[in-house]
Amino acid sequence: MRQVILDTETTGLNPKKGDRIVEIGCLEMIDRRLTGRQLHYFLNPERDIPEEVVAIHGITNEQVKDAPKFTQIADELWQWLAGAELVIHNAAFDMGFLNGEYQLLAKQQGKVFTELESVCGVLDTLKLAREKHPGSRVSLDALCKRYGIDNSHRTLHGAILDSEILSDVYLMLTGGQTDLLLDDADPAPVAANSLDLSALATVQGELVRIAPSSDELRAHQDMLELVGKKSGMAVDWPTA
CATH class of the missing domain: 3.30.420.10 (Ribonuclease H-like superfamily/Ribonuclease H)
Structure with a gap:
């Protein structure tokens, strides 16, 4: 169109x-x-x-x-x-x-x-x-x-x-x-087993820290801007 x-x-x-x-x-x-x-x-x-x-x-x-x-x-x-x-x-x-x-x-x-x-x-x-x-x-x-x-x-x-x-x-x-991303309707319930904490590996008792890739950082920033536009408020959600 x-x-x-x-x-x-x-x-x-x-x-x-x-x-x-x-x-x-x-x-x-x-x-x-x-x-x-x-x-x-x-x-x-x-x-x-x-x-x-x-x-x-x-x-x-x-x-x-x-x-x-x-x-x-x-x-x-x-x-x-x-x-x-x-x-x-x-x-x-x-x-x-x-x-x-x-x-x-x-x-x-x-x-x-x-x-x-x-x-x-x-x-x-x-x-x-x-x-x-x-x-x-x-x-x-x-x-x-x-x-x-x-x-x-x-x-x-x-x-x-x-x-x-x-x-x-x-x-x-x-x-x-x-x-599609920010509908006013209530979100669908999250399955109880959707977040598997056992996947967090440790080495010598310390939590392994996985840094986000550049693509993931850009996607994160795009989402913050989208939330800001939809809500009309500044959004600050640091990645670290």
């Missing part, structure tokens, strides 16, 4: 009132693994970016004055997204802006507008989080805190950075292997 983790930054909140996209960030995920492929644009919105919006994402008018316009990247973006499931936090916002850009482009070219949803699916992680955690805060920052995802480097909003964070949030929201 091909998915695209997507985020946009804009000049404001409402494309119907003339607000435009200034940044698009897309990360490709196949079978729940990021492939390393990405599509990233800064765009000239063909209008001023208000100062109060610059304070949110840090993208200035000077920074994007020579950037391509949406019309120049529209075909490449459409082809990149076609056939994929788009994973977006608050999808109505980003899809509203993307469809608004394509609608404007179609009008300029005298073509019939076709919504982006006609060629791709959309999964809204905001809606998913509200269903999974009713009554709780479900902003991207709040979900990072809940799942123990490090977002300390997120001092400003940014399309690629937010897409990277959202990829981690999405995997935690949808369970992945964590539900």
Whole structure:
């Protein structure tokens, strides 16, 4: 399954009132693994970016004055997204802006507008989080805190950075292997003879100490990180 983790930054909140996209960030995920492929644009919105919006994402008018316009990247973006499931936090916002850009482009070219949803699916992680955690805060920052995802480097909003964070949030929201390893149900009872202490050999009255291999140490650390993400707390379980 091909998915695209997507985020946009804009000049404001409402494309119907003339607000435009200034940044698009897309990360490709196949079978729940990021492939390393990405599509990233800064765009000239063909209008001023208000100062109060610059304070949110840090993208200035000077920074994007020579950037391509949406019309120049529209075909490449459409082809990149076609056939994929788009994973977006608050999808109505980003899809509203993307469809608004394509609608404007179609009008300029005298073509019939076709919504982006006609060629791709959309999964809204905001809606998913509200269903999974009713009554709780479900902003991207709040979900990072809940799942123990490090977002300390997120001092400003940014399309690629937010897409990277959202990829981690999405995997935690949808369970992945964590539900198999850390289910809320009571664990199955352990057989009484499952731990055989007689296997602990001694030499001259001293217990033989067997050091873990490098692979075992890595597996131990991976498990600690998994437990930390699931519990939302730091976990320290030394190997010695």
